[in-house]
Amino acid sequence: MSEQVSKILKIIFTHNDFYILEKPAGLNFHSEDGPGFVVLAEQQLSQKLYAVHRLDKVTSGLIILARNKAAAANFTALFTEHAINKFYLAISDAKPKKKQGWIKGDMAKSRRGSFKLLTSKLNPAITRFYSLSYKPGFRGYILKPYTGKTHQLRVALKSIGSAIFGDAMYAGTPSNRTYLHAYALSFVWDGEQIEFTLLPDCGDEYLALIKHQDFQAWQSPWQLDW
DSSP: OHHHHTTTOEEEEEOSSEEEEEEOTTOOSSOSSSOOHHHHHHHHHTSOOEESSOOOTTOEEEEEEESSHHHHHHHHHHHHTTOSEEEEEEEESSOOSOSSEEEEEOEEEOSTTOEEEOSOOSSOEEEEEEEEEEETTEEEEEEEESSOOTTHHHHHHHHTTOOOTTOGGGTOOOOSSOOEEEEEEEEEETTEEEEEEOOOOSOHHHHHHHHSGGGGGGSSGGGSOO
16 A cells, blocks of 8 residues: 555645645554555655644545644644644444434543443543435435544444444444545634645545535535534
8 A cells, every 4th residue: 555655645735834635545644564644745745744633544535744843833732722623524324323413422442442432521522413315325424523532433423323334443334445534624824714625536435425416515514503
């Protein structure tokens, strides 16, 4: 995988302080067996870059990489203040307990590197979502995490009985990919409003979701009633 993507990481936006890039599904964020996403980006762009948030290996989509230490510190502060809005697309073939709303609860480690959602809310993971049925048996989700817990969205959907399609760790139906995609970012940088969306280009079910007429309401996700 690393050799395949090392020359073709997609740059979505270039700023003096940061890049916004697309991370392919199936690529480790940090280097493990081979060069990870950050190292590949540094090699491609020939400069030191600073990770300010991350995506799971199975997740595709938008990632910010800071270009200097000062920008990295500013982004860290923005993420801490929840001043960067992130929106994700997911798909499940399991019927959810509810079709929209909030999912809140503390998270605890479970088996084999997975997590579970608890009923307690001492330091909860907080997610809000909407969904639509785009074909029989399948539902698309747009999710906004208000916290940044590990595996938060994967655990959230599993907790309402709707594990993400292809997410083997959380008992999702097997597929050629895990259908979780970092779809949009919205934040203010030096007084400038930054807004980007990136449609997933990998996965037949994503293509079917995007073609559905009701998906139009999700094209500017920051305009939804969150």
